[in-house]
Amino acid sequence: MPRDYAGAWEPSVGHYFYLMLLTPFLYQCQQQPDALALQEQDRRVSYRQLLQQAQTIAAALQAKGIQPGQPVAIHLDRGIDAASALFGVLLSGACYVPLDLKNPVARLSFIIADARVRVVIGSRARAPAWLDDSLWLDIASCNEATPATVETPAESLAAILYTSGSTGQPRGVAISHRAISAFTSWASELLRLTPADRIASSAPFFFDLSTFDLYAVLGAGASLHFVPSGLPMAPARLSAWLNERAISGWYTVPSLLAFLTYKGNLAQTPLAGLRFLIFAGEVLPTPALIDLAASLPQTALYNFFGPTETNVCCYWPVARERLVAEQTIPIGLPAAGCELTIDAETGELWVRGPTLASGYWRDGRVQSFMSADGWYATGDRASLEQNEYRFHGRLGRMLKCSGYRVEPAEIETIVNAIPGVKACAVIGMDDPTAGQRPALALVFEQEASIGEIRKVLNRQLPAYMQPSRYLVMEDLPKLANGKLDLQQINNLFETQL
């Protein structure tokens, strides 16, 4: 089946026509160079300025010897500089690896080594002391220049996004220009984005949600407004900001929308210009969605669904009249030209289509995760009811903690390496704040303390991966076939509460 969206943007702009993911943006640069592209606090950047800054960075990367397809890490928080860096990387023909600066150094340096990153772009203010100097590129040190044009075929990699890996270490999902374009061009059409739109952006660039903000929004000639970093913790000021900025659309996570619904003073803050809200990454509890829909009667609401490997593969335009508090909402219909099917035996959701990532990034190469005929088995349990898909949780061990994927194996690998630990197992416990939290069952070989374990985990893993409960056991319970009895461990934690 033809899955190649190459050519979708073809009759386009000068010598950049082959830069597929940025082609719509480059077209807008020609059409309306002085229109507002990005705004962060009071700093405003036009399409022309953004392109110029991206070209400057691309030229600096090329001067550092970057070759097409090589990974470049972004050591910057979301914002104008980070967006310019991402675009610069793409113009140079390389692919970007956005870092989560909240990660401990151990995890960041693992990712930089695992991705075989050739350059790390950042700013002097937050230069990582632990990084090899030869990799560093200070964004402020780049001098204005025009990069050499490079050919970027549709299948070349645009981004490597790291998530938790079932192999016990962070794992990079390698995503092509074609895959991101397939999603963003679909989303742009679904939401009828125009240059008049003013879109809020709060997703970190290491989450795939950000591809909508960067490529659908700027490809449509609209402006992107970065939500100031303190605002997600100040819901009334957040709604006032959305109102004052006349934001017309926002793709964000359910926890933030629930906070806004209940604490955002929406009754006093009309948000009349807000055309749409999209949410993804977690399940939005239906009672919160009902209240949100009532507060924003004019706003179209969308539930997007899909793991990083597929970007968005399924979506549901929220039908307000069908919302029932006791019922979870559907994940809906296939999105962006994807095909979905459910494995009859296991109930697992399988996806194939143009938004699929190329594979996992391993040893400097792409390793496919697809079957011979192009299907990706998501590990999600789903059902099909009246032509709508519904999500029923995970088949495997993966947890979703505060919106982040957490593979128990990644925590177990670190714990098993601690002297004195004989065995361990991580399970997920339901949690009203985070959705799920890891819980750690341990068997000690010799005297060791939980305090010590906690110290090591704090040093190596981000906050959302830290176990919420510890249980020291004589031995881990096993099933008749010798495998760990995770259900039994789960029960022990439950009865411990």
Place this chain on the structure above:
Amino acid sequence: MKETLKNFIFAELIYHEDPVSFGDEDNLLDAGLDSMGIMRLIMFAEKEFGVTLPDTEIEPDNVGSLNSLESWIRRSGYAG
């Protein structure tokens, strides 16, 4: 009051920090307190201390540490 808040936060919202060594000025947001956590914390504090904490005052400056939480709750009319 700080003890009550601390017990709730470290039993229900943040698990990985050692409550004993966590100081009254230490940053709760950096320790992992997120928007859902703040919502539950406010519900708890309003019930426990019989105050109303206005939505418009939910700010990093008011929820960022045990000290700032305490002074926010006292400003909001806690008579205890």
